[in-house]
Amino acid sequence: MRVFFIGYGQAGGKIVDMFLAMDKKIQGNSFRGIAVNTARTDLMGLKHIEMKDRLLIGQTVVKGHGVGTDNVTGAKIAADEIDTIINAIDMRGTHDIDAFIVVAGLGGGTGSGGTPVLCRHLKRIYREPVYVLGMIPAPEEGKLYSYNAARSLATLVKEADNTFIFDNSAWKSEGESVKAGYDTLNDELVRRFGVLFRAGEVGKLGVGEMVVDSSEFINTLRGGGISTVGYAVSEVSTKSKPKKSLFSGFGKKKEEAESSLTGEDKSAKIIGVIRRAMLGRLTLPCDYTTAERALVLVAGPPNELDRKGVEKSKSWVEENIAGVEVRGGDYPVESSYIAGVVILASIGNAPRITELLEIAKETKKDVLVSQERRSTMFEDAVDPLFE
Numbered sequence: 001m002r003v004f005f006i007g008y009g010q011a012g013g014k015i016v017d018m019f020l021a022m023d024k025k026i027q028g029n030s031f032r033g034i035a036v037n038t039a040r041t042d043l044m045g046l047k048h049i050e051m052k053d054r055l056l057i058g059q060t061v062v063k064g065h066g067v068g069t070d071n072v073t074g075a076k077i078a079a080d081e082i083d084t085i086i087n088a089i090d091m092r093g094t095h096d097i098d099a100f101i102v103v104a105g106l107g108g109g110t111g112s113g114g115t116p117v118l119c120r121h122l123k124r125i126y127r128e129p130v131y132v133l134g135m136i137p138a139p140e141e142g143k144l145y146s147y148n149a150a151r152s153l154a155t156l157v158k159e160a161d162n163t164f165i166f167d168n169s170a171w172k173s174e175g176e177s178v179k180a181g182y183d184t185l186n187d188e189l190v191r192r193f194g195v196l197f198r199a200g201e202v203g204k205l206g207v208g209e210m211v212v213d214s215s216e217f218i219n220t221l222r223g224g225g226i227s228t229v230g231y232a233v234s235e236v237s238t239k240s241k242p243k244k245s246l247f248s249g250f251g252k253k254k255e256e257a258e259s260s261l262t263g264e265d266k267s268a269k270i271i272g273v274i275r276r277a278m279l280g281r282l283t284l285p286c287d288y289t290t291a292e293r294a295l296v297l298v299a300g301p302p303n304e305l306d307r308k309g310v311e312k313s314k315s316w317v318e319e320n321i322a323g324v325e326v327r328g329g330d331y332p333v334e335s336s337y338i339a340g341v342v343i344l345a346s347i348g349n350a351p352r353i354t355e356l357l358e359i360a361k362e363t364k365k366d367v368l369v370s371q372e373r374r375s376t377m378f379e380d381a382v383d384p385l386f387e
Protein backbone atom coordinates (compact mmCIF):
# COMPACT_ATOMS: atom_id res chain seq x y z
CA MET A 1 0.00 0.00 0.00
CA ARG A 2 0.99 3.56 -0.49
CA VAL A 3 0.40 5.22 2.83
CA PHE A 4 0.37 8.88 3.74
CA PHE A 5 1.15 9.21 7.43
CA ILE A 6 0.32 12.21 9.54
CA GLY A 7 2.08 12.08 12.90
CA TYR A 8 -0.02 14.24 15.19
CA GLY A 9 1.49 15.38 18.51
CA GLN A 10 4.65 14.10 20.13
CA ALA A 11 4.02 10.34 20.07
CA GLY A 12 2.52 10.48 16.57
CA GLY A 13 5.48 12.37 15.14
CA LYS A 14 8.00 10.01 16.73
CA ILE A 15 6.27 6.93 15.35
CA VAL A 16 5.84 8.29 11.83
CA ASP A 17 9.53 9.19 11.93
CA MET A 18 10.23 5.52 12.67
CA PHE A 19 7.98 4.29 9.84
CA LEU A 20 9.91 6.48 7.42
CA ALA A 21 13.21 5.19 8.83
CA MET A 22 12.00 1.64 8.23
CA ASP A 23 11.04 2.42 4.65
CA LYS A 24 14.44 4.02 4.03
CA LYS A 25 16.27 1.07 5.59
CA ILE A 26 14.72 -1.43 3.21
CA GLN A 27 14.88 1.01 0.30
CA GLY A 28 11.12 1.00 -0.02
CA ASN A 29 8.92 3.68 -1.45
CA SER A 30 5.61 2.96 0.26
CA PHE A 31 5.54 5.56 2.99
CA ARG A 32 5.49 9.30 3.09
CA GLY A 33 4.60 11.43 6.03
CA ILE A 34 4.40 14.76 7.76
CA ALA A 35 4.34 15.76 11.43
CA VAL A 36 1.92 18.22 13.00
CA ASN A 37 2.43 19.58 16.50
CA THR A 38 1.84 22.55 18.78
CA ALA A 39 5.23 22.01 20.47
CA ARG A 40 8.32 23.25 18.65
CA THR A 41 10.84 21.06 20.53
CA ASP A 42 8.95 17.85 19.66
CA LEU A 43 9.21 18.70 15.97
CA MET A 44 12.90 19.53 16.27
CA GLY A 45 13.63 16.09 17.72
CA LEU A 46 12.50 14.22 14.58
CA LYS A 47 15.13 12.76 12.26
CA HIS A 48 13.54 11.35 9.13
CA ILE A 49 10.62 13.65 8.40
CA GLU A 50 11.94 16.47 6.27
CA MET A 51 12.05 19.93 7.86
CA LYS A 52 9.54 21.28 5.33
CA ASP A 53 7.11 18.52 6.35
CA ARG A 54 7.09 19.47 10.05
CA LEU A 55 4.20 21.78 10.76
CA LEU A 56 3.94 23.90 13.89
CA ILE A 57 0.37 25.00 14.60
CA GLY A 58 -1.32 27.01 17.35
CA GLN A 59 1.52 29.47 17.74
CA THR A 60 -0.72 32.39 18.59
CA VAL A 61 -2.42 30.34 21.33
CA VAL A 62 0.35 28.28 22.96
CA LYS A 63 3.48 29.90 21.51
CA GLY A 64 5.09 26.66 20.46
CA HIS A 65 4.89 25.05 23.92
CA GLY A 66 2.22 22.37 23.38
CA VAL A 67 -1.30 22.33 24.81
CA GLY A 68 -0.40 20.67 28.12
CA THR A 69 -2.73 17.64 27.91
CA ASP A 70 -5.77 19.82 27.12
CA ASN A 71 -7.39 18.08 24.18
CA VAL A 72 -10.24 20.58 23.88
CA THR A 73 -7.62 23.22 23.04
CA GLY A 74 -5.93 20.66 20.77
CA ALA A 75 -9.19 20.19 18.87
CA LYS A 76 -9.83 23.92 18.65
CA ILE A 77 -6.38 24.67 17.25
CA ALA A 78 -6.83 21.90 14.65
CA ALA A 79 -10.19 23.34 13.58
CA ASP A 80 -8.78 26.87 13.37
CA GLU A 81 -5.76 25.82 11.33
CA ILE A 82 -7.23 23.01 9.26
CA ASP A 83 -6.49 24.82 5.97
CA THR A 84 -2.80 25.06 6.86
CA ILE A 85 -2.69 21.33 7.68
CA ILE A 86 -4.49 20.29 4.49
CA ASN A 87 -2.19 22.55 2.52
CA ALA A 88 0.89 20.84 3.99
CA ILE A 89 -0.59 17.44 3.05
CA ASP A 90 -1.32 18.60 -0.50
CA MET A 91 2.18 19.98 -0.89
CA ARG A 92 3.59 16.53 -0.11
CA GLY A 93 1.44 14.94 -2.85
CA THR A 94 -1.57 12.66 -2.46
CA HIS A 95 -2.46 11.60 -6.04
CA ASP A 96 -0.95 8.09 -5.79
CA ILE A 97 -1.78 7.12 -2.21
CA ASP A 98 -4.09 4.32 -1.07
CA ALA A 99 -4.88 5.55 2.45
CA PHE A 100 -4.20 8.16 5.09
CA ILE A 101 -3.05 7.00 8.49
CA VAL A 102 -3.09 9.51 11.33
CA VAL A 103 -0.90 8.41 14.22
CA ALA A 104 -1.32 9.87 17.72
CA GLY A 105 -1.15 9.22 21.44
CA LEU A 106 -4.82 9.55 22.42
CA GLY A 107 -4.17 10.45 26.07
CA GLY A 108 -2.40 13.79 25.51
CA GLY A 109 -3.71 17.10 24.18
CA THR A 110 -2.46 17.95 20.70
CA GLY A 111 -2.84 14.55 19.01
CA SER A 112 -5.85 13.48 21.08
CA GLY A 113 -7.86 16.58 20.20
CA GLY A 114 -6.49 17.25 16.73
CA THR A 115 -6.78 13.77 15.22
CA PRO A 116 -10.61 13.53 15.11
CA VAL A 117 -10.82 17.03 13.62
CA LEU A 118 -8.25 16.16 10.96
CA CYS A 119 -10.04 12.88 10.13
CA ARG A 120 -13.32 14.70 9.58
CA HIS A 121 -11.71 17.08 7.08
CA LEU A 122 -9.60 14.44 5.31
CA LYS A 123 -12.76 12.43 4.74
CA ARG A 124 -14.57 15.50 3.48
CA ILE A 125 -11.85 16.39 1.00
CA TYR A 126 -10.27 13.12 -0.24
CA ARG A 127 -11.66 9.86 -1.58
CA GLU A 128 -9.02 7.70 0.09
CA PRO A 129 -9.89 6.03 3.40
CA VAL A 130 -8.73 7.63 6.63
CA TYR A 131 -7.44 5.34 9.37
CA VAL A 132 -6.04 6.13 12.79
CA LEU A 133 -3.32 4.38 14.70
CA GLY A 134 -3.95 5.48 18.28
CA MET A 135 -1.98 4.65 21.41
CA ILE A 136 -4.15 4.41 24.51
CA PRO A 137 -2.64 5.30 27.90
CA ALA A 138 -2.01 2.93 30.79
CA PRO A 139 -4.27 3.63 33.81
CA GLU A 140 -1.15 4.51 35.85
CA GLU A 141 -0.57 7.56 33.62
CA GLY A 142 -3.46 9.24 35.45
CA LYS A 143 -7.17 9.81 35.06
CA LEU A 144 -6.77 12.82 32.81
CA TYR A 145 -5.01 10.70 30.16
CA SER A 146 -7.73 8.06 30.25
CA TYR A 147 -10.42 10.74 30.11
CA ASN A 148 -8.78 12.36 27.09
CA ALA A 149 -8.33 9.03 25.32
CA ALA A 150 -11.95 8.00 25.92
CA ARG A 151 -13.28 11.28 24.55
CA SER A 152 -10.97 11.17 21.56
CA LEU A 153 -11.86 7.56 20.80
CA ALA A 154 -15.60 8.17 21.14
CA THR A 155 -15.21 10.88 18.49
CA LEU A 156 -12.87 8.85 16.28
CA VAL A 157 -15.28 5.95 15.87
CA LYS A 158 -17.55 8.46 14.12
CA GLU A 159 -14.94 10.41 12.18
CA ALA A 160 -12.35 7.85 11.00
CA ASP A 161 -12.91 4.87 8.70
CA ASN A 162 -11.31 2.60 11.29
CA THR A 163 -9.02 2.97 14.31
CA PHE A 164 -6.16 0.61 15.11
CA ILE A 165 -5.45 0.59 18.82
CA PHE A 166 -2.11 0.03 20.48
CA ASP A 167 -2.48 -0.37 24.23
CA ASN A 168 0.58 1.03 26.03
CA SER A 169 -0.29 -0.82 29.25
CA ALA A 170 -0.45 -4.22 27.56
CA TRP A 171 2.97 -3.77 26.04
CA LYS A 172 5.08 -2.22 28.77
CA SER A 173 7.22 -4.55 30.84
CA GLU A 174 6.17 -5.50 34.35
CA GLY A 175 7.53 -3.02 36.89
CA GLU A 176 8.62 -0.55 34.22
CA SER A 177 7.02 2.87 33.71
CA VAL A 178 5.32 3.52 30.37
CA LYS A 179 7.79 6.32 29.63
CA ALA A 180 10.83 4.11 30.22
CA GLY A 181 9.41 1.57 27.83
CA TYR A 182 8.64 3.87 24.87
CA ASP A 183 11.58 2.64 22.78
CA THR A 184 10.59 -1.01 23.10
CA LEU A 185 6.90 -0.23 22.65
CA ASN A 186 7.55 1.81 19.53
CA ASP A 187 9.80 -0.87 18.04
CA GLU A 188 7.01 -3.43 18.47
CA LEU A 189 4.41 -1.12 17.07
CA VAL A 190 6.37 -0.05 14.00
CA ARG A 191 7.49 -3.58 13.16
CA ARG A 192 4.00 -5.07 13.08
CA PHE A 193 2.21 -2.16 11.45
CA GLY A 194 5.12 -1.69 9.06
CA VAL A 195 4.71 -5.21 7.68
CA LEU A 196 0.99 -4.65 7.39
CA PHE A 197 1.05 -1.27 5.67
CA ARG A 198 3.61 -2.44 3.10
CA ALA A 199 1.37 -5.27 1.92
CA GLY A 200 0.84 -5.42 -1.83
CA GLU A 201 3.84 -3.30 -2.73
CA VAL A 202 6.16 -4.62 -5.40
CA GLY A 203 9.54 -5.16 -3.81
CA LYS A 204 12.87 -6.29 -5.21
CA LEU A 205 11.64 -9.88 -5.08
CA GLY A 206 8.52 -9.19 -7.12
CA VAL A 207 4.94 -9.77 -5.98
CA GLY A 208 3.55 -12.67 -3.99
CA GLU A 209 1.57 -15.61 -5.25
CA MET A 210 -1.52 -14.31 -3.48
CA VAL A 211 -1.22 -10.56 -3.53
CA VAL A 212 -3.11 -8.56 -0.95
CA ASP A 213 -3.94 -5.34 -2.67
CA SER A 214 -5.18 -2.18 -1.05
CA SER A 215 -8.83 -2.94 -1.84
CA GLU A 216 -8.68 -6.06 0.36
CA PHE A 217 -7.19 -4.03 3.16
CA ILE A 218 -9.88 -1.37 2.73
CA ASN A 219 -12.72 -3.92 2.59
CA THR A 220 -11.46 -5.58 5.77
CA LEU A 221 -11.66 -2.25 7.59
CA ARG A 222 -14.97 -1.20 6.03
CA GLY A 223 -16.98 -1.99 9.17
CA GLY A 224 -15.41 0.92 11.09
CA GLY A 225 -15.00 0.94 14.86
CA ILE A 226 -11.77 -0.30 16.39
CA SER A 227 -9.34 -2.97 15.30
CA THR A 228 -6.41 -4.86 16.71
CA VAL A 229 -3.40 -6.58 15.16
CA GLY A 230 -1.58 -9.82 15.95
CA TYR A 231 1.95 -10.65 14.85
CA ALA A 232 4.36 -13.56 15.09
CA VAL A 233 7.56 -14.62 13.41
CA SER A 234 9.28 -17.90 12.72
CA GLU A 235 12.93 -18.24 11.75
CA VAL A 236 13.64 -19.78 8.36
CA SER A 237 16.29 -22.39 8.05
CA THR A 238 18.52 -20.62 5.55
CA LYS A 239 22.24 -20.52 6.11
CA SER A 240 22.86 -17.09 4.66
CA LYS A 241 20.85 -14.42 6.38
CA PRO A 242 20.23 -11.14 4.60
CA LYS A 243 21.81 -8.01 6.03
CA LYS A 244 18.69 -5.93 5.68
CA SER A 245 15.59 -7.45 7.14
CA LEU A 246 12.12 -6.00 7.37
CA PHE A 247 11.47 -7.73 10.66
CA SER A 248 14.74 -7.03 12.41
CA GLY A 249 14.66 -4.53 15.24
CA PHE A 250 15.43 -0.86 15.03
CA GLY A 251 18.75 -0.13 16.70
CA LYS A 252 19.37 -2.09 19.82
CA LYS A 253 17.30 -5.20 20.15
CA LYS A 254 17.02 -7.78 17.40
CA GLU A 255 13.84 -9.79 17.24
CA GLU A 256 14.44 -13.33 18.29
CA ALA A 257 12.60 -16.14 16.61
CA GLU A 258 9.82 -17.24 18.90
CA SER A 259 10.23 -20.83 17.97
CA SER A 260 11.94 -22.89 15.35
CA LEU A 261 9.66 -25.02 13.23
CA THR A 262 12.39 -26.71 11.21
CA GLY A 263 11.26 -29.97 9.71
CA GLU A 264 7.62 -29.06 9.31
CA ASP A 265 6.33 -28.41 5.84
CA LYS A 266 5.82 -24.86 4.59
CA SER A 267 2.08 -24.99 4.95
CA ALA A 268 2.15 -26.12 8.58
CA LYS A 269 4.74 -23.49 9.36
CA ILE A 270 2.52 -20.73 7.98
CA ILE A 271 -0.54 -21.98 9.87
CA GLY A 272 1.58 -22.10 13.03
CA VAL A 273 2.73 -18.51 12.61
CA ILE A 274 -0.80 -17.24 11.96
CA ARG A 275 -2.18 -19.14 14.98
CA ARG A 276 0.48 -17.63 17.20
CA ALA A 277 -0.17 -14.18 15.75
CA MET A 278 -3.85 -14.36 16.60
CA LEU A 279 -3.61 -16.14 19.95
CA GLY A 280 -0.58 -14.19 21.17
CA ARG A 281 -0.49 -10.63 22.45
CA LEU A 282 -2.56 -8.32 20.25
CA THR A 283 -1.93 -4.58 19.92
CA LEU A 284 -5.19 -4.25 21.84
CA PRO A 285 -5.81 -7.41 23.87
CA CYS A 286 -9.45 -8.34 23.32
CA ASP A 287 -11.91 -11.10 22.69
CA TYR A 288 -10.91 -12.02 19.13
CA THR A 289 -14.06 -14.09 18.68
CA THR A 290 -16.01 -10.82 18.39
CA ALA A 291 -14.12 -9.59 15.30
CA GLU A 292 -16.33 -8.87 12.31
CA ARG A 293 -13.66 -9.30 9.62
CA ALA A 294 -10.03 -10.31 9.37
CA LEU A 295 -7.01 -10.01 7.12
CA VAL A 296 -4.26 -12.62 7.17
CA LEU A 297 -0.87 -11.69 5.81
CA VAL A 298 2.25 -13.76 5.47
CA ALA A 299 5.58 -12.20 4.52
CA GLY A 300 8.86 -13.99 4.06
CA PRO A 301 11.43 -15.30 1.58
CA PRO A 302 9.71 -16.49 -1.65
CA ASN A 303 10.71 -20.14 -1.20
CA GLU A 304 8.99 -20.23 2.20
CA LEU A 305 5.64 -18.88 1.01
CA ASP A 306 2.86 -21.33 0.29
CA ARG A 307 -0.62 -20.80 -1.12
CA LYS A 308 -2.13 -23.77 0.70
CA GLY A 309 -0.74 -22.54 4.00
CA VAL A 310 -2.34 -19.13 3.54
CA GLU A 311 -5.68 -20.69 2.52
CA LYS A 312 -5.73 -23.00 5.53
CA SER A 313 -4.76 -20.14 7.86
CA LYS A 314 -7.65 -18.08 6.51
CA SER A 315 -10.08 -20.95 7.16
CA TRP A 316 -8.77 -21.35 10.69
CA VAL A 317 -9.21 -17.61 11.39
CA GLU A 318 -12.69 -17.72 9.86
CA GLU A 319 -13.71 -20.54 12.22
CA ASN A 320 -12.59 -18.47 15.19
CA ILE A 321 -14.10 -15.02 14.62
CA ALA A 322 -17.69 -13.79 14.63
CA GLY A 323 -17.84 -12.79 10.96
CA VAL A 324 -17.18 -14.77 7.80
CA GLU A 325 -15.13 -12.29 5.81
CA VAL A 326 -11.48 -13.29 5.99
CA ARG A 327 -9.11 -12.01 3.34
CA GLY A 328 -5.45 -12.75 2.98
CA GLY A 329 -2.34 -13.27 0.98
CA ASP A 330 1.42 -13.13 1.03
CA TYR A 331 4.34 -11.07 -0.16
CA PRO A 332 7.98 -11.91 -0.64
CA VAL A 333 10.60 -10.04 1.33
CA GLU A 334 14.29 -10.48 1.94
CA SER A 335 14.37 -11.78 5.49
CA SER A 336 15.50 -14.65 7.65
CA TYR A 337 12.03 -14.82 9.17
CA ILE A 338 8.51 -15.56 8.10
CA ALA A 339 6.15 -13.02 9.61
CA GLY A 340 2.43 -13.54 10.10
CA VAL A 341 0.14 -10.58 10.68
CA VAL A 342 -3.58 -10.76 11.41
CA ILE A 343 -5.92 -7.76 11.47
CA LEU A 344 -8.96 -8.45 13.63
CA ALA A 345 -11.27 -5.73 12.41
CA SER A 346 -14.27 -4.04 14.02
CA ILE A 347 -14.06 -5.89 17.30
CA GLY A 348 -17.04 -5.98 19.63
CA ASN A 349 -15.50 -6.58 23.03
CA ALA A 350 -12.28 -5.23 24.49
CA PRO A 351 -12.07 -5.10 28.31
CA ARG A 352 -9.41 -2.36 28.20
CA ILE A 353 -11.73 -0.06 26.25
CA THR A 354 -14.54 -0.76 28.72
CA GLU A 355 -12.13 0.05 31.56
CA LEU A 356 -11.02 3.25 29.82
CA LEU A 357 -14.64 4.38 29.42
CA GLU A 358 -15.36 3.57 33.10
CA ILE A 359 -12.39 5.65 34.27
CA ALA A 360 -13.52 8.46 31.97
CA LYS A 361 -17.07 8.38 33.38
CA GLU A 362 -15.72 8.54 36.96
CA THR A 363 -13.39 11.37 36.03
CA LYS A 364 -16.21 13.36 34.45
CA LYS A 365 -18.22 13.01 37.68
CA ASP A 366 -15.21 14.11 39.78
CA VAL A 367 -14.66 17.14 37.55
CA LEU A 368 -18.32 18.22 37.89
CA VAL A 369 -18.25 17.84 41.68
CA SER A 370 -15.07 19.88 42.03
CA GLN A 371 -16.43 22.59 39.70
CA GLU A 372 -19.57 22.77 41.82
CA ARG A 373 -17.56 23.03 45.01
CA ARG A 374 -15.40 25.80 43.61
CA SER A 375 -18.37 27.83 42.35
CA THR A 376 -20.21 27.71 45.69
CA MET A 377 -17.16 28.19 47.96
CA PHE A 378 -17.49 31.98 48.28
CA GLU A 379 -21.27 32.12 48.04
CA ASP A 380 -22.84 34.13 50.87
CA ALA A 381 -19.50 34.30 52.69
CA VAL A 382 -18.54 37.94 52.16
CA ASP A 383 -19.45 40.60 49.62
CA PRO A 384 -16.94 41.07 46.77
CA LEU A 385 -15.50 44.59 46.40
CA PHE A 386 -17.43 45.09 43.21
CA GLU A 387 -19.60 43.02 40.86
Ligand SMILES: Nc1nc2c(ncn2[C@@H]2O[C@H](COP(=O)(O)OP(=O)(O)OP(=O)(O)O)[C@@H](O)[C@H]2O)c(=O)[nH]1
Pocket (backbone or CB within 6 Å): 008, 009, 010, 011, 012, 014, 038, 039, 066, 067, 068, 069, 070, 104, 105, 106, 107, 108, 109, 110, 111, 112, 135, 136, 137, 138, 141, 145, 168, 178, 182, 185, 186
Ligand atom coordinates in the same frame (compact mmCIF):
# COMPACT_ATOMS: atom_id res chain seq x y z
N1 LIG B 1 3.61 4.13 22.52
C1 LIG B 1 4.00 5.37 22.80
N2 LIG B 1 3.21 6.19 23.49
C2 LIG B 1 3.63 7.45 23.74
C3 LIG B 1 4.89 7.93 23.32
N3 LIG B 1 5.02 9.23 23.73
C4 LIG B 1 3.89 9.52 24.39
N4 LIG B 1 3.04 8.46 24.39
C5 LIG B 1 1.69 8.37 24.98
O1 LIG B 1 0.88 9.36 24.37
C6 LIG B 1 0.10 10.07 25.32
C7 LIG B 1 0.51 11.50 25.31
O2 LIG B 1 0.55 11.95 24.01
P1 LIG B 1 1.67 12.94 23.44
O3 LIG B 1 1.84 12.60 22.02
O4 LIG B 1 2.87 12.94 24.32
O5 LIG B 1 0.96 14.34 23.61
P2 LIG B 1 0.67 15.44 22.52
O6 LIG B 1 -0.32 14.96 21.54
O7 LIG B 1 1.98 15.93 21.97
O8 LIG B 1 -0.07 16.58 23.37
P3 LIG B 1 0.49 17.66 24.40
O9 LIG B 1 1.87 17.24 24.81
O10 LIG B 1 -0.49 17.65 25.51
O11 LIG B 1 0.51 18.95 23.64
C8 LIG B 1 0.39 9.39 26.65
O12 LIG B 1 -0.61 8.44 26.91
C9 LIG B 1 1.73 8.72 26.44
O13 LIG B 1 1.91 7.57 27.21
C10 LIG B 1 5.71 7.05 22.57
O14 LIG B 1 6.82 7.36 22.14
N5 LIG B 1 5.21 5.80 22.35
